[in-house]
Amino acid sequence: MADILVSPIVELLGSNLTSLISTEFGLLYGVKKDLEKLSSTLDTVRSVLDDAETKQIKDKLIGDWLRKLKDAAYEAENIMDDCALEFQRTDAKLQLKINNLTTINRKLETVEILNLKKCRNLKMLPKNLSNMRKLRKLEIGSDIYKDINNIEDPKLTHMPLGIGELTCLKQLSTFVVSQLSDSVGIQELEKLNHLEGILTIKGLQYVPDPRDAYKANLRSKENLLSLHLKWPVGVSDVDVGIECNNSKEVLEALKPHANVKQLCIYGYPGVMLPGWVGSSTALPKLTFLGLFFMPNVEGWSSECLLLPSCLDTLILFNCPKLKLSTPLPSSITDLSVGKGNDPSLKLVEKLPNLSVLRIMGFDEVETLPEAPLRNLTRLRYLDIYDCDKLKRLPTEHRYGGLESTIQRLGIHRCGGLESLTEGLQNLTSLKELRVYNCRSLKSLSESSLQHLTALEKLIIMGCQELEIMLVDFQHLISLKELELAWLPQLMSLPEEIQHARRLQALEIEGCKNLRKLPEWLLELPALTSLCVINCHPELHRRCEDWNRIPHLRVENHVEL
CATH class of the missing domain: 1.20.58 (Methane Monooxygenase Hydroxylase; Chain G, domain 1)
Structure with a gap:
């Protein structure tokens, strides 16, 4: 037995x-x-x-x-x-x-923590929220943004009367300014002196008087470490029926305590930023600065702006007129530039410690500028988003091609990219390659992949024209994870995958023309995980038999 x-x-x-x-x-x-x-x-x-x-x-x-x-x-x-x-x-x-909660009952009045982060459709807080006098933590909404192109805001429309009476409150993730009659103004923040951690203030277009912003007393909240200030994004002043002529004065009045380490400003409609924004004098501990969706901003009111020497992350997104008059600190390791003018790409040239670079929305660029990418010997992660006319990646390394130090490369929604035949040859340290929604991409040939012997993870998703059978997998000897999704040309798995003897996980999603998997998959010694989602019904039926294989964990389902 x-x-x-x-x-x-x-x-x-x-x-x-x-x-x-x-x-x-x-x-x-x-x-x-x-x-x-x-x-x-x-x-x-x-x-x-x-x-x-x-x-x-x-x-x-x-x-x-x-x-x-x-x-x-x-x-x-x-x-x-x-x-x-x-x-x-x-x-x-x-x-x-x-x-749909509108009131707080007596059982909740002694609650100290109220987490509403998962209530993404929440529009109104209870009118008698001020009865929760012991409340220490109130979390509203999800993460600040999913990605730079998709900022996720809570749907909350206003803050209830009396919220300023919650003097025990230490964490308030979101405060919404509104014109509604039963809401409070930004000055209600004045009494909340114990706030710490992250604070997002939304609806700054509804601050009628900069003196109200000053009364919010952010400059005295020494435990606040992260501040996000938001005007409307993607709409004009006419669309929202307001004027933002006082936006510079409002932003000036919202100067926080010098302890703030992260600052993000969204949708600021002014032409010049106040001198304290990103200043090494006003915010000496600042490590993260993000400026988003500022079509009018040209620079700072202070000509001698000097960014903090400890600044680690800088995001400049959709600020096409912005010009930085002073050099960036060499401490920056993470830089995102998007939907700006081409000169902003040249910022990277003098950042010797840069390890993460994201290039987004340069939709008139056919090739990445060569000079700025030269000599980034510490660059580890490079992501390219929404460069719709991009035809190729830099090729020859001696003329500014991609550095061999890069370990992760992501190419997202670059509709004009037809081939990666050139541009990958020098990436001998690359461990992860992601290619998403490049609708014109047709080939990943041998010359593209033959040098990627260190590649451990490959994701190809939403490339409608890619002939997957022409993708050469035989040189990917270190490959451990392979994900193929939404590829209409995929009718059978390329036989070269047999050479990926270290492959541990295979995921196939939305490939409607794939009807079966080859038996040789079972001969891959390291394969322990197979996931098939929303593919052809016949493939799902066949995969039911694979559930009986002892060493293989099979996830086989159709999502509604």
């Missing part, structure tokens, strides 16, 4: 149980103590398992116990999966209810 191995199942069960305890499931259903007791019991079982599995051959009773334990463990795993699924459904329902 074969040995009964239970340890891996119990380990997985313990991991899932720990994950369930870490969520709010126990509190929601009143079983938190029961789950913790079960976890303790499971620890006791695990402590004797190794010894039991060793002795089962000689002791029949131990073998019977292990068999029953194995059945119970599988049943428990199924129950926990059901619990996790039910919790997700209940959590979604609760979030939907919170979206």
Whole structure:
């Protein structure tokens, strides 16, 4: 009789149980103590398992116990999966209810933490929010932005009356200024002197008087480390029916405490920025500066602006008229330039420590400027976005081609790019290559990939014209992860993938013309994960048989 191995199942069960305890499931259903007791019991079982599995051959009773334990463990795993699924459904329902919450009942008045980050449709906070006098943390909305082109704002329209009375409040992720009659102005921030961490102020176009902005008293909030200031993005003053003639004075009045380390300003409609923005004198600890969507900005009101010597990250996005009159500090390691004038690309030339570079929205550029990319010997990550007329990457290294130090290269939505035959030859250290939605790309030939012997991850997605059978995989000897998505030309997997003997994970999504997978995939010794999503129905049917392969974890489903 074969040995009964239970340890891996119990380990997985313990991991899932720990994950369930870490969520709010126990509190929601009143079983938190029961789950913790079960976890303790499971620890006791695990402590004797190794010894039991060793002795089962000689002791029949131990073998019977292990068999029953194995059945119970599988049943428990199924129950926990059901619990996790039910919790997700209940959590979604609760979030939907919170979206329509208008008042705070007495049970919530003593709550200290209110997290509404998952309530993305939340438009209104409770009118009697001021009753939550012990509230220390109020989180609204999700991350500041998903990516630079897709800033995600909470849909909150205004702040309720009396929010300034919450003097215990230490974290307020978002404050919205509004013209609504039942809302408060920006001056309500004056009393919230204990705010710390991140603060986003949205709707600055509705600040009628710069003196109100001054009363917000940001300059005294010494525990604020990250500040995001937002005017409307992508709309004109006429569209929103307001005038922003006082925007410079408002921004001047919102000067924060010198302890701020991160500053982002969005949609500022003025021509000149106040001297404190990014100044080494006003913000000596600043490590992150982002300026977004400023079509009118030409520079700073102070001609002797000097950026802090500790500045690490700089983002300049859609500021086409902006001119930096002073050199950038050599401390910058992460630079994003987008939808600006071509001279802004030359900023990189004098940044010897630059390791991350993002180039975005230069839609008139047919090739990347050669000189600025020369001698970036510390460059590790390069991402190119939305350069619609880009025809090629820099080729010859001695004339400014891409540095061999680059470990990750991403090419996103470059519709004019037809080939990567040239431009990759020097990237001998490249570990990750992402090619997304390059609609004209037709080939990734041998000359493109033959030098990428260090490549570990390759993602090709949404390239409608790419003939995947012409992609040469045989030189990708280090490849561990391969993702192919939304490729209508993919009708069968290229046989050269057989040479990727280190391939561990293969993901195929949205390839409607792929009907089957080759049997030789099973001969890849390192392959342990196969994921097939939203492909041809016949492929999904065939993949059901692959679930029986012991060493291979198969994820096979169609998403609605």
